[in-house]
Amino acid sequence: MKRFVLALGLMLGATVAHAEIDIQEVQSPKGFKAWLVEDHAIPFVALELRFKGGASLDEVGKRGASNLMIGLLEEGAGDLDARGFAEQSEAIAAQFGYSISDDAVQISAKYLTEKKDESIALLRASLNDPTFDQASVDRVRQQILTSLRSDKTDPDQIARNAFSAQVFGDHPYGSDYAGTVDSVQALTRDDVVTAWRNALAQDRAYVAAAGDITAEELGEVMDLLLSDLPETGAPLPERVEVETTARVTVLPFETPQSVALFGHRGLPRDHPDFFAAYVMNTIFGEGGFESRLMTEVREKRGLTYGVYSYLLPKDHAELLIGQVASANDRISEAVDVIRDEWAKLAENGVTQAELTQAQTYLTGAYALRFDGNGPIAKILVGMQMDGLTPQYINTRNDRINAVTLEDIKRVAAEIIKPDELTFVVVGDPKGLDGGIIH
Structure with missing residues (x-):
């Protein structure tokens, strides 16, 4: 033991x-x-x-x-x-x-x-x-x-x-x-x-x-x-490689506002650059009201109540995915803003102020997850399934703080792909036609 x-x-x-x-x-x-x-x-x-x-x-x-x-x-x-x-x-x-x-x-x-x-x-x-x-x-x-x-x-x-x-x-x-x-x-x-x-x-x-x-x-x-359960289970499915193109797919539906999902391939949980990608996405779309997407889509333009993105490393595929909802006559503008911010991130990375703020938030919030036996047990079993070791808890914040501007710029250029960013929009969007984006 x-x-x-x-x-x-x-x-x-x-x-x-x-x-x-x-x-x-x-x-x-x-x-x-x-x-x-x-x-x-x-x-x-x-x-x-x-x-x-x-x-x-x-x-x-x-x-x-x-x-x-x-x-x-x-x-x-x-x-x-x-x-x-x-x-x-x-x-x-x-x-x-x-x-x-x-x-x-x-x-x-x-x-x-x-x-x-x-x-x-x-x-x-x-x-x-x-x-x-x-x-x-x-x-x-x-x-x-x-x-x-x-x-x-x-x-x-x-x-x-x-x-x-x-x-x-x-x-x-x-x-x-x-x-x-x-x-x-x-x-x-x-x-x-x-x-x-x-x-x-x-x-x-x-x-x-x-x-x-x-x-x-x-x-x-x-x-x-x-000990009395079957020794082996059914075979796991094969891996699937995510391939998308820059396009908008519109599914007509009668509703006051349209919902859009967007994204493309992501990064495996065990990839050496996962921490840099995680910090990057916190800045971009998962940092609540302080994220770039919230700032540009909600705060500056009032196009939505909420917009976010997140890394989704599944067992047999990975995504970088997000969601936004906006009025039918404004969803087209929201899509354009998200697409523009995607391209800016790929080209320019983030600023030192954004990086420092994200690191402070992520390292400070981590300890708050361990707030009882139930949450602790869930964290421990999740770590095992992700292939982590018990030492991860000791090193996690150090790895967050070790991410540099150069790391994020490099990773953003590698995994943020504007030419693969696909949207699925459900609603009655005005001025938004489905098809390949050129």
Whole structure:
């Protein structure tokens, strides 16, 4: 068992409290690994499980099966039906959360130390022995179908779906992981069982915990939860190379304002220049009201309430993507301003004042993320999935501060591609025609 210590200054109002984060690398008797932060001050444990693969493991023609499966894990397990599972969870004050993304199944548990045995037994049943009874399948399916039908009238979701389809094509990333009305209606209980076996497997499990639990106890918990799951899951999808051109795609939709998604290929999380790109984008589009996009699009011209960009390093592809909404008669100007700022960033980089401000913000805000057992456990499991080490917490701010103007100028010239910046606009934009931008 290895240990790594970090002293974090947690700023609370005008006071500063020092908290020590002691990360232990734990291995269970059966070989499962986890990261742990022990904190026995409160009799409470936060446990995070991740299974790499997520909704991208859906089989061909079964889009939405993994999402439906996740919605059913607490709808009956072992000898408990959905109501019994909920009542027993409430009786012991345990909280369980189940969600899915393109790349991972996410499972959270929070429980009192005195109820740890009952809590882990419930969680184990939901992972290893879900009932997937037909009544629950039909009920959760209808909830998903209601959401999917609502999405057809949501400009934001229409834009996301269209952008993903345009960028990723027939890769799983190219479609909504919740599926379509037709695909979800066609799913059977057998499809749900297959999705469960494909996704929840020992070889892709990541675990983190924080709170009133020892390394030995966490090892026992991992063995209880994971040792009866399949040893291997379904094959992960292939990598997809993002290729876009400078164009605007307009999808007509009756709405007072248009929504635009924009972007192109990005940078992998493990790329040597990722930190420079991260700081650069904080300045450009992710720094709130201080970002360039907010300054130029909102503050100077009043074209929107909000505009932003962000790096999206997925497991099998990377994007630099953003979003803006504006009145139909002003969205064309917003698109022009964003395109101009994209070109300026590629050509000129940023200023020293912008860099200093971004570094101060990013390094000061980092410690505030570690504000409880739940957030700490989520951070630890996310670090593992990103291929980081426990030392990353110690070095992260130094790496932010090490970024120079020359780094950002070089990286901006390499990854900011005005000739690849593509827009998908949903609404009734005035003066904005779709097509290739010359």
